[in-house]
Amino acid sequence: MGPRITKEESRALENKLKQWVQESDNIVFFGGAGVSTESGIPDFRSVDGLYNEKYKYPPERILSHTFYEMKTEEFYEFYRDKMLYLDAQPNSVHKKLAELERQGKLKAIITQNIDGLHQAAGSQCVLELHGSVHRNYCQECGKMFNARYIRKSTGIPKCDACGGTIKPDVVLYEENLDHALMDKAVFYISQAEMLIIGGTSLAVYPAAGLINYYHGDKLVLINKSSTPRDRYANLVIQTGLGEVFYRL
Numbered sequence: 001m002g003p004r005i006t007k008e009e010s011r012a013l014e015n016k017l018k019q020w021v022q023e024s025d026n027i028v029f030f031g032g033a034g035v036s037t038e039s040g041i042p043d044f045r046s047v048d049g050l051y052n053e054k055y056k057y058p059p060e061r062i063l064s065h066t067f068y069e070m071k072t073e074e075f076y077e078f079y080r081d082k083m084l085y086l087d088a089q090p091n092s093v094h095k096k097l098a099e100l101e102r103q104g105k106l107k108a109i110i111t112q113n114i115d116g117l118h119q120a121a122g123s124q125c126v127l128e129l130h131g132s133v134h135r136n137y138c139q140e141c142g143k144m145f146n147a148r149y150i151r152k153s154t155g156i157p158k159c160d161a162c163g164g165t166i167k168p169d170v171v172l173y174e175e176n177l178d179h180a181l182m183d184k185a186v187f188y189i190s191q192a193e194m195l196i197i198g199g200t201s202l203a204v205y206p207a208a209g210l211i212n213y214y215h216g217d218k219l220v221l222i223n224k225s226s227t228p229r230d231r232y233a234n235l236v237i238q239t240g241l242g243e244v245f246y247r248l
Helices: 007-023 065-070 072-082 092-102 147-152 179-191 207-213 241-246
Strands: 027-031 106-111 126-128 131-138 166-170 194-198 219-222 235-237
Touching: 007 194, 007 219, 007 235, 027 092, 027 179, 065 072, 072 147, 092 106, 092 241, 106 179, 126 179, 131 147, 147 166, 179 207
Parallel strands: 027 106, 027 194, 106 126, 194 219, 219 235
Antiparallel strands: 131 166
């Protein structure tokens, strides 16, 4: 971790960000778990995140395709308990991004989150790389179910039409990202004048590799901790996203 910066230096960085946002009309935002932590949804890798809690199995294993197939009921016990934050509300980051989209500045949000809070805040162009807890489908007949149906269910949730097992439309470990969605994300990033990356450690691939498709000179990284790509950024702000976006 680098030397601590002063409040004056921090404010200067935020002023630069504000200036770039005002000057740009083709902004893309790429976000991770840190976008939603202020809405009460824990991230995965921080000290207080899910990966540092104790379970019978590691969360990475529980949230894998193999575990889902082999121990579906135990998967759903964890899923209901730790992945369904259905009362969470959009925070200042979600709201500001929706506002920038309405102003015609923000062209797309590319998110690794599955909570649907960007849409709840009013954003229209949201690419959910890892799916959404709000979409669940019967593996037999394809009927769709919302997250509250899953929350109210017990054991392994079953389709009320055919009795088939319902699976969340989220990308589990060992599963591939949607190719068409990735192509769309690559398009938006490659065309962007300004790319803001926030609330992600840039540790999960292939999503983190999307940064390689940006060719502009306004790459902004906002994250509480350093990332492997900080040295490539034109602006690095190491603080909470909420603080930055509240003043943006």
